[in-house]
Amino acid sequence: MDSVRYDAERRGHGVPIALKILIAGGFGAGKTTLVSALSEVRPLQTEEILTGASIETDDLSGVETKSTTTVAMDFGRITINEDLQLYLFGTPGQDRFWFLWDELAFGALGAVVLADTRRLADCFPSIDYFEQRGIPFVVGVNCFDGSRRFSLEAVRRALDLDPDVPMVLCDARDRQSGKAVLISLVEHVARQRGEPVPAA
């Protein structure tokens, strides 16, 4: 198929570079809120279809009688410049949609795992997923109104996080706060490459 191109370097072709960032975390941790706060457009939604092919590989007890089922995905966009765009994808909450995570994570720059201190264990599956696949991630501790504030160190211990995984307190509703989380992720990715981004 000569009309399909794999561009390692697309600048100058008139086609921007699109970088994917995943926003993960347990149900109600603020994923959709964070995507909304950061996206320059109203967050968009699309659907992916779970076909018979994926049903064979995923154990979906109880849905065998349906030939297809759809999974909604939230995503948002941040245009950095005319050659560079960030796409933020909220990951579907249910564990049975792991196949969709693989599609989202393929080629992703990295991930933000949102943690809710009232239900810390809810973000364990996300952390396991990114650790196992070597995808760089940061943990954003979403400060909900009225939720008990824990020290970041206490949360790090509870999550059994590697010392080099950045943790950031954040408010998923606040754009500036969300930006700070994304910046810490990109800086983390750069550090993993051994080329720290110089501070501005």
Next chain:
Amino acid sequence: MRTDLPGHQHEWLDDDAGPVVRPYTLTGGRVYSDANGFDLVAYVLARPEPDLAAYPELHPEHRLLVELARRGTPLVELASDLDLAVGVVRVLLGDLLSRGLVSVHQPPRATYLPDNDILKAVVDGLRAL
């Protein structure tokens, strides 16, 4: 695709009936296409001045897709704009590709990481927002 259509008022359409319009009706039941592996952020770009009249077999959705892709647009945005599932858009894109009406620019493969210039541009861009 939506299950909350007014059709649900009809007694013969309960939850077990599933979506009122099957997602792949539009593709004639085809689930796989050459475009199956396309990334969610693969850019689709229509050929300049595509001769759509030469392809009467194409659906209105195909034509809309070409129209939307005049400006290079990522697959996931096309799906959102058309309110169609990503899998359906991949099949439609395969039809357009085989007719030479669009080109698709896949993002760099997973092994490729953006270089430091790109990461720096992202950080600078985010700080400036």
